[in-house]
Amino acid sequence: MNATRSPELVCPAGSLRSLQLAVDAGADAVYMGLKDATNARNFAGLNFDPRQARQGVQYATDRGRKVLMALNTYAQAEQPQRWFDAVDMAADIGVHALILADPGVMAYARRVHPELRLHLSVQASATNYEAIEFYRERYGIQRAVLPRVLTLSQVAHLIRNTKVEIEVFGFGSLCVMVEGRCALSSYATGQSPNNAGVCSPPSAVRWDQCGDRVDARLGGILIDRFEPDEPRGYPTLCKGRFDVDGTVDYAIEEPTSLNTLGILPELMQAGVSAIKIEGRQRSAAYVEQVTRTWRQAIDACKAQPERYSVQPAWTTALGRLAEGQQHTLGAFSRPWQ
Known part of the structure; x- marks a missing residue:
């Protein structure tokens, strides 16, 4: 293993406070989005207005860190100017x-701001090197974020066959869909997550108090039912509990978090350029703790790759923050293959 190469730690920021804590905890780069439909995490009460975005960039730059702006939804045909204006503001x-998904927005950015570095969003659903090379040759993409559906060997194969830097998710919520291709929640809400910027638009979410029980509905559809002592996550259709042949359970996907600390040496050996932490919708405390843990792990692996092991303190810290308090390697490990 080349112990001198260390992947960039890219951490989420849904607020200025999260950005500052991520930088202070050791993030090499922080990714953020605006308070509008250009952002695929367009949750109410989160994200940045132009003034906050400028403050965040200044804070990170002053400390030698980077800020990546996610303009990662697909521009509406009737009003693409909002996306173009966001590119101008970011520059x-x-x-x-x-971080872009829409080829039209990529073309605009490359034409008007040729000095601006472009990353291919996971929302673009590029899962092979031919697709990634197309974006590099046509739009000048310098890094691609991979969807969470590839095995470790597939990631390594892709890296060997492209000139583009490759970024993978290392920790955070999982999705059963190939990012950028999910249309599941649009059946319930009438809004595509790739355009509206969120799987469960706040206008479609309803919590009904039924005695001590709480029913969660999306677009009027009952998708989960919580007892008084149960934690209640934000309702998404893929992680709802449904009655299937008389059994009520997670029929599509269980709440669980990806955690790749156990294969960090293999990711580094494969040549991964960046490891991304999911969670712009999470709290500032979550961002700080996950960033600090991953900083320690990456530094330890870089210093002594052959002696690296996952420390119990890291597992404990991330276990408290994992969705459903469960960990998985997801598609990175498929022992049945």
């Missing part, structure tokens, strides 16, 4: 890269 405040 003006000095972000280090844009």
Whole structure:
């Protein structure tokens, strides 16, 4: 293993406070989005207005860190100017890269701001090196974020066959869909997550108090039922509990978090350029704790890759923050193959 190469730690920021804590906890780069439909995590009460975005970029830059702006939804045909204006604003405040999915927005960014670094969003659903090379040759993409559906050997094969830097998710919520291709929640809400910017638009979410029990509905559809002592996560259709042949359980996907600390040496050996932490919708405390844990792990693996092991303190810290308090390697490990 080349012990001198260390992947960039890329951490989420749904607020200015999260950005600052991520930088202070050791993130090499922080990714953020605006308070509008250009952002695929367009949750109410989160994200950045132009003033906050400028403050965040300044805070990170002053400390030698990077800010990546996610303009990662697909522009509406009747109003693409909102996406173009966001590109202009990002360039003006000095972000280090844009994370893009829409080829039209990529073309605009490359034409108007050729000095601006472009990253291919996971929302673009590029799962092979031919697709990634197309985006590099046509739009000048310098990094691609892979969907969470590839095995470790597939990731390594892709890295060997592209000139583009590769970023993979290391920790956070999972999705059963190939990102960018999910249409599941649009059946319940009438809004595509790739355009509206969120799987469960707040306008479609309803919590009904039924005595001590709480029913969660999306677009009027009952998708989960919580007893008084049960934790209640934000309702998404794929992680709802349904009655299937008389058994009520997670019929599509269980709440669980990806955690790749156990294969960090293999990811580094494969040549992964960046490890991404999911969670712009999470709290600032979550961001700080996950960032600090992953900083320690990456530094330890870089210093002594052959002696690296997952420390109990890291497992404990991440276990408290994992969705459903469960960990998985997801598609990275498929022992049945």
